[in-house]
Amino acid sequence: MKLLSFLFTSSIGRKVLMAVTGLSLVAFLLVHAGINACIFFNDGGETFNHAAEFMAHNWLIRSAEIGLFLGLLLHIVQGLSLTASNNQKRSSKYGASAGNANSKWYSRSMGILGSLLLIFLVMHLKHFWVVSRFTDAIQETAGSTLFDEMVVVFADPLPVFVYVIGCISLAYHLLHGFQSAFQSLGINHPAYSPIIKSIGAGFSIIVPLVFAAMPIAMHLGWIK
Amino acid sequence: MSKLMKLNLKVWRQKNTNSAGNFEEYKVDASPDMSFLEMFDVLNEQLIETGKEPVAFDHDCREGICGMCSMVIDGRPHGPKQGVTTCQLHMRSFNDGDTITVEPWRADGFPVIKDLTVNRSAFDRIIAAGGFISTNAGNAVDANSVLIPKDVADEAFEAATCIGCGACVSACKNASAMLFVGAKVTQLSKLPQGKPERETRVVAMVNQMDAEGFGACTNTGACAAECPKQIPLSVIANLNREYIGAKMNGK
Numbered sequence: 035m036k037l038l039s040f041l042f043t044s045s046i047g048r049k050v051l052m053a054v055t056g057l058s059l060v061a062f063l064l065v066h067a068g069i070n071a072c073i074f075f076n077d078g079g080e081t082f083n084h085a086a087e088f089m090a091h092n093w094l095i096r097s098a099e100i101g102l103f104l105g106l107l108l109h110i111v112q113g114l115s116l117t118a119s120n121n122q123k124r125s126s127k128y129g130a131s132a133g134n135a136n137s138k139w140y141s142r143s144m145g146i147l148g149s150l151l152l153i154f155l156v157m158h159l160k161h162f163w164v165v166s167r168f169t170d171a172i173q174e175t176a177g178s179t180l181f182d183e184m185v186v187v188f189a190d191p192l193p194v195f196v197y198v199i200g201c202i203s204l205a206y207h208l209l210h211g212f213q214s215a216f217q218s219l220g221i222n223h224p225a226y227s228p229i230i231k232s233i234g235a236g237f238s239i240i241v242p243l244v245f246a247a248m249p250i251a252m253h254l255g256w257i258k
Numbered sequence: 259m260s261k262l263m264k265l266n267l268k269v270w271r272q273k274n275t276n277s278a279g280n281f282e283e284y285k286v287d288a289s290p291d292m293s294f295l296e297m298f299d300v301l302n303e304q305l306i307e308t309g310k311e312p313v314a315f316d317h318d319c320r321e322g323i324c325g326m327c328s329m330v331i332d333g334r335p336h337g338p339k340q341g342v343t344t345c346q347l348h349m350r351s352f353n354d355g356d357t358i359t360v361e362p363w364r365a366d367g368f369p370v371i372k373d374l375t376v377n378r379s380a381f382d383r384i385i386a387a388g389g390f391i392s393t394n395a396g397n398a399v400d401a402n403s404v405l406i407p408k409d410v411a412d413e414a415f416e417a418a419t420c421i422g423c424g425a426c427v428s429a430c431k432n433a434s435a436m437l438f439v440g441a442k443v444t445q446l447s448k449l450p451q452g453k454p455e456r457e458t459r460v461v462a463m464v465n466q467m468d469a470e471g472f473g474a475c476t477n478t479g480a481c482a483a484e485c486p487k488q489i490p491l492s493v494i495a496n497l498n499r500e501y502i503g504a505k506m507n508g509k
Contacts, residue, residue: 037508045434045474046464046501116474120432123366123473129268129281130359132333133431136483142431144476214477220499222492 046218048116053215055109060212060237062102063204067244073257074247079181086180090166110152117145140206141214147207154200161187188252201246208238262287263354267301269313270361275369275377281359290350294337295320295327297349314373320345322486325423329374330361335425335484343423343486363424365433366471380470381422381438387466388459389442391451410448417444419487426481426489432473437481439467440493447500457504464501 040047069089072082089095133142140147166180187193212234216222221230251257265286272279286304288297295317302312318324327344331337337347352358360374368376426437443460446452452459475494482491
């Protein structure tokens with residue numbers, strides 16, 4: 035284990051851990067968006083519920099969920115502590131700043147964007163993950179399925195608003211994070227980097243857009 | 259001679275490392291053909307004539323190769339132009355009547371000595387930790403006995419153009435020295451002469467960099483955008499690659 039301690043102590047090691055956990059979360063987002071997009075079949079949630087049922091009861095998926103939470107926790111704790119330590123490296127601040135002249139605002143705001151995502155995530159897990167895993171609240175509050183729970187949650191405009199803000203934060207977080215992860219892992223090449231950046235930009239726009247479309251469509255009653 | 263420009267300067271004045279420091283305002287008439295440092299020479303002449311303390315600033319070669327002229331001008335190291343040092347910046351890059359803010363590199367790894375002068379010996383200690391090669395003394399070996407592919411030589415040379423000015427640190431929101439360390443590690447690891455210490459070097463230099471109080475890299479790209487020698491961000495990727503490789507080998 036001593037060999038792997040650099041992942042928590044050295045400036046480069048800590049970024050490697052951010053990159054690896056970040057890319058695993060990117061993989062999770064793809065699966066999550068794909069399954070939830072089943073609501074767009076507009077079949078009363080039948081296809082979606084079927085997929086959700088499979089994800090909830092397949093032992094392989096449930097085991098992977100433990101890894102997902104571990105990765106998420108590492109990404110959050112490491113991200114917050116890295117941001118805090120980086121912010122302490124310049125005690126005397128500049129009188130004039132021209133950040134936009136040499137870098138993108140979202141690349142300098144990963145800590146804030148990540149924190150917004152964390153706030154969204156707490157609300158999101160409370161809405162769907164906690165109720166479906168630990169309680170029988172779904173049965174009590176709404177009909178009987180996760181789809182019914184979505185209908186109930188997104189009838190209220192406040193969660194819809196928070197979810198859309200969450201998706202915007204996710205888009206900008208990914209726009210920097212996706213390509214940045216490859217750079218942290220040492221992958222930067224004139225032939226491959228433009229491809230990685232294009233895929234990253236596409237992913238950062240399409241996936242959050244698909245996610246944001248769900249609460250909006252349900253709130254407006256387009257999905258029944 | 260061109261018409262003189264009337265400029266308002268806001269310059270950081272700080273007595274020594276431990277004092278607080280503040281901005282002072284000055285008025286200078288400068289020719290558009292002057293370099294930024296020559297404009298500061300004019301300012302200092304004025305200050306001396308009126309019995310005031312001149313502004314301390316670092317400068318040496320005044321031709322863009324020594325890396326001493328560390329000034330953050332309107333929030334950007336070496337001013338608004340790309341690929342130049344402060345001494346290569348001319349007053350024609352500004353307009354008559356402009357207010358220009360001039361401050362030192364700000365980073366905990368670079369403590370201010372006085373006014374615009376900072377102590378960059380942290381870079382020397384990083385170099386001393388591993389920025390060297392081992393070679394046998396005695397007769398010089400034949401230059402053609404060590405074959406180096408042209409593309410490798412070019413990459414090493416591009417990294418070797420780093421003048422160690424510290425603009426990368428001053429531009430980075432984390433005051434990270436990754437572009438500097440990346441350039442040095444890349445230059446030495448690419449060439450056969452640097453291979454024997456390749457793994458111990460990168461670990462030693464990164465450890466020293468962390469110990470000096472520089473931040474981690476967020477890959478914003480500000481360093482490469484402000485580098486007067488236009489060292490590319492790929493040297494940081496190479497540094498990461500070298501470091502991960504060394505760690506995987508248990509170094």
